[in-house]
Amino acid sequence: MNKEYIIIAFTENQIGVLNRITICYLRRKINIESLKVSESSIKGISMFVISAFTTEEIIDKVVKQIRNITDVIEANYYTPDQLITQEIALYKVSSKMVGEHGRVDALSRSLSARLIEFNPSYVVLEKTGTREEIEQLRDDLQRRGVLQEFTRSGSVVLHRDSLEEILHEIENN
Amino acid sequence: MANKQKVKGGEALLMALLEEGTRDLFGYPGGQVIPIYDHLYDYRHRINHILTRHEQGAVHAAQGYARATGRVGVCIATSGPGATNLVTGIADAMLDSTPLVCITGQVPATMLGTDAFQEADIISMTMPVTKWNYQVTSASEIPRAVAKAFYIARSGRPGPVLIDIAKNAQVELMDYSYKPCLSLRSYHPRPVLDAELAAQAVELINAAERPLILAGQGVKLSGAEQSLIEFAETGNIPIATTLMGISAVANDHPLFVGNLGMHGNVAANEMTQHSDLLIAVGMRFSDRVTGDVRNYAPEAKIIHVDIDRAELGKNLRVDIALHADARDALEAFKNGLQHRSREAWFAFAREQEAVEDEKVFSHTEDPQGRFITMAQVIRQLAEVERGEAVIVTDVGQNQMFSARYSRFNTTRSFITSGGLGTMGFGLPAAMGAKVGVPDREVVAVLGDGGFQMTMQELGTIMQNQIGLKILVLNNSYLGMVRQWQQLFFNRRYSFTELENPDFSKIAAAYNIPSRRVTEPAQLGNALREMAAAKGAYLLEVAVLPEENVFPMVPAGASLSELLYND
Numbered sequence: 108m109n110k111e112y113i114i115i116a117f118t119e120n121q122i123g124v125l126n127r128i129t130i131c132y133l134r135r136k137i138n139i140e141s142l143k144v145s146e147s148s149i150k151g152i153s154m155f156v157i158s159a160f161t162t163e164e165i166i167d168k169v170v171k172q173i174r175n176i177t178d179v180i181e182a183n184y185y186t187p188d189q190l191i192t193q194e195i196a197l198y199k200v201s202s203k204m205v206g207e208h209g210r211v212d213a214l215s216r217s218l219s220a221r222l223i224e225f226n227p228s229y230v231v232l233e234k235t236g237t238r239e240e241i242e243q244l245r246d247d248l249q250r251r252g253v254l255q256e257f258t259r260s261g262s263v264v265l266h267r268d269s270l271e272e273i274l275h276e277i278e279n280n
Numbered sequence: 281m282a283n284k285q286k287v288k289g290g291e292a293l294l295m296a297l298l299e300e301g302t303r304d305l306f307g308y309p310g311g312q313v314i315p316i317y318d319h320l321y322d323y324r325h326r327i328n329h330i331l332t333r334h335e336q337g338a339v340h341a342a343q344g345y346a347r348a349t350g351r352v353g354v355c356i357a358t359s360g361p362g363a364t365n366l367v368t369g370i371a372d373a374m375l376d377s378t379p380l381v382c383i384t385g386q387v388p389a390t391m392l393g394t395d396a397f398q399e400a401d402i403i404s405m406t407m408p409v410t411k412w413n414y415q416v417t418s419a420s421e422i423p424r425a426v427a428k429a430f431y432i433a434r435s436g437r438p439g440p441v442l443i444d445i446a447k448n449a450q451v452e453l454m455d456y457s458y459k460p461c462l463s464l465r466s467y468h469p470r471p472v473l474d475a476e477l478a479a480q481a482v483e484l485i486n487a488a489e490r491p492l493i494l495a496g497q498g499v500k501l502s503g504a505e506q507s508l509i510e511f512a513e514t515g516n517i518p519i520a521t522t523l524m525g526i527s528a529v530a531n532d533h534p535l536f537v538g539n540l541g542m543h544g545n546v547a548a549n550e551m552t553q554h555s556d557l558l559i560a561v562g563m564r565f566s567d568r569v570t571g572d573v574r575n576y577a578p579e580a581k582i583i584h585v586d587i588d589r590a591e592l593g594k595n596l597r598v599d600i601a602l603h604a605d606a607r608d609a610l611e612a613f614k615n616g617l618q619h620r621s622r623e624a625w626f627a628f629a630r631e632q633e634a635v636e637d638e639k640v641f642s643h644t645e646d647p648q649g650r651f652i653t654m655a656q657v658i659r660q661l662a663e664v665e666r667g668e669a670v671i672v673t674d675v676g677q678n679q680m681f682s683a684r685y686s687r688f689n690t691t692r693s694f695i696t697s698g699g700l701g702t703m704g705f706g707l708p709a710a711m712g713a714k715v716g717v718p719d720r721e722v723v724a725v726l727g728d729g730g731f732q733m734t735m736q737e738l739g740t741i742m743q744n745q746i747g748l749k750i751l752v753l754n755n756s757y758l759g760m761v762r763q764w765q766q767l768f769f770n771r772r773y774s775f776t777e778l779e780n781p782d783f784s785k786i787a788a789a790y791n792i793p794s795r796r797v798t799e800p801a802q803l804g805n806a807l808r809e810m811a812a813a814k815g816a817y818l819l820e821v822a823v824l825p826e827e828n829v830f831p832m833v834p835a836g837a838s839l840s841e842l843l844y845n846d
């Protein structure tokens with residue numbers, strides 16, 4: 108059964124690693140849902156967070172192939188419930204919505220979103236939450252016909268245990 | 281060479297290659313490597329550069345060289361078309377774990393990404409088929425890139441790497457000093473053997489009634505041939521080899537039961553299906569070995585030893601997955617191993633060998649006695665060469681007959697394109713092998729189709745006086761495809777018939793002595809003449825056009841569903 112699996116990989120900050128990692132998905136025709144690369148807490152080591160829908164059997168093979176990449180230091184896969192996952196999204200909404208709520212801060216409060224920018228033609232709201240929360244608000248605004256633009260960050264994750272312990276070991280060696 | 285000296289990048293490359301022990305280099309020049317070639321001119325007495333007739337020839341030659349010697353094969357090509365012509369060989373080396381360092385020229389760094397003349401993004405193109413690749417844009421990066429390249433190519437599970445060197449980096453001056461690469465923090469090629477898991481494996485082995493060792497190329501790559509024999513003899517366990525493992529064990533070893541897979545031996549395949557324990561070492565359960573995995577080795581537990589973690593559990597579930605170098609594992613398996621007589625098991629092996637004798641070996645000649653058969657050629661070649669030659673094959677029926685009927689006394693003597701099945705591999709790979717082991721007899725066994733894919737390398741053989749023997753098995757067909765058409769597509773021979781040139785005229789054009797035989801009675805004499813030839817020699821054998829390789833496990837069928845000739 109296809110489920111969401113998140114691979115977290117720590118790599119040398121080298122050109123081409125991103126390409127080599129995505130090839131491991133591509134060659135099995137797995138669509139990447141979201142992907143985020145950023146510097147880890149250790150200088151020179153990048154952290155990849157990649158989410159895709161597939162089976163556990165397949166993701167296990169993918170992660171092994173990712174580990175084989177010379178510049179990959181460590182890679183593991185997780186299900187969303189093993190991680191603390193948050194996303195941030197921006198919603199550009201028609202300002203006619205404000206009318207319905209009377210005041211713009213009332214609007215943002217009612218949607219549990221933060222007000223970023225407000226002008227006569229549109230309002231930009233920001234929301235941080237789980238994937239479901241982010242998508243729920245998007246669908247809701249879309250249904251009401253007021254959503255003009257939408258953009259999201261992809262998952263920002265933390266493991267309950269430290270994922271970077273292994274990196275500190277490397278750093279201390 | 282710790283002392284710094286100022287040299288150009290192109291020279292730094294050659295100095296670094298020498299540091300890594302490179303003595304032979306296969307290549308083809310072009311605009312973006314001319315500076316390197318200019319230095320090669322000065323280094324020609326230290327580095328033996330062999331000019332091939334096509335970059336594909338250069339990379340296959342480097343592969344044959346690496347496979348015969350165990351050293352890293354090195355090839356060089358210019359940017360753009362030169363680089364793309366290497367790709368087939370690189371993909372082949374990736375699947376067959378062959379250590380290669382491929383060097384390509386590239387447009388100057390300032391022109392990257394501009395669609396400059398002969399610019400090809402070879403880094404992106406080769407990412408899926410290299411173990412590692414790297415683009416050098418300044419001369420100072422060269423020694424480090426070369427050191428890393430060799431280290432990665434030959435360590436762990438070997439494979440091809442590519443260094444793409446921008447032209448400006450070849451001509452810039454730099455301070456040369458060389459430090460070999462000994463480790464990388466993100467790369468751990470030598471796994472630590474889990475002794476406890478190895479001990480559990482030994483318990484399984486001691487308890488097994490019908491164990492079978494499946495030996496792959498990993499045995500050769502780790503230099504574990506002797507350990508394998510000692511392990512097998514200590515436990516009295518039969519050994520079968522994969523296509524890539526052929527010659528790791530001498531054919532006449534009493535524990536050797538033959539080759540596995542699609543066109544393997546009856547005993548090896550039937551024993552797989554009846555075994556209660558498979559001990560797989562340095563092999564990857566390719567679909568050509570397993571057939572239908574759901575019906576593969578139904579009674580067996582499986583111990584799988586591989587240096588590449590990604591292979592463990594990739595194609596089938598195993599009971600003990602031991603991430604280890606083959607030699608380390610085989611040495612560990614000897615601890616506490618019991619010798620068991622396994623009489624019934626060996627009796628089963630002899631029974632299955634008798635089945636093959638009756639159903640296959642006794643039908644390898646043309647019943648009418650008119651045509652020579654491929655099987656006959658390889659069987660007689662084995663007699664003439666007495667197991668001492670390096671046999672390099674092309675792909676197709678010629679390859680499968682060579683695998684089935686060649687005999688070997690020494691390791692690294694069977695060189696074939698296993699994973700990719702690359703037609704055109706045979707001739708250039710044999711050329712590279714002969715350059716690597718000049719004192720050994722090297723025979724290229726080729727089909728009429730595959731020969732014509734890289735036939736231009738006869739020019740390389742002529743110019744460099746490479747004394748290899750070329751055996752062309754001419755059935756006037758793309759025989760292996762024709763066999764499938766006959767068996768599975770109602771004999772509809774769609775575009776598999778070949779009208780061939782006069783191969784002896786072609787050989788003559790290259791000053792290579794040759795002979796063509798058609799009569800079974802001439803065969804032995806012709807093979808002996810070829811073996812006795814001092815330099816290069818081409819023997820064309822016109823063989824039975826519609827011969828088939830049997831037994832055969834049809835693609836996707838279970839190993840128990842062997843097809844025979846009937």
Ligand SMILES: Cc1ncc(C[n+]2csc(CCOP(=O)(O)OP(=O)(O)O)c2C)c(N)n1
Nearest residue numbers: 676677678703727728729730757758759760
């Ligand atoms: C480059 C390449 N193209 C196509 C094939 C498919 N193929 C496999 S075997 C074969 C026939 C080979 O014919 P020949 O070289 O005459 O050898 P034979 O089987 O007749 O011994 C073909 C076309 C291949 N393996 N490699």
Ligand SMILES: [Mg+2]
Nearest residue numbers: 727728757759
């Ligand atoms: Mg043919």
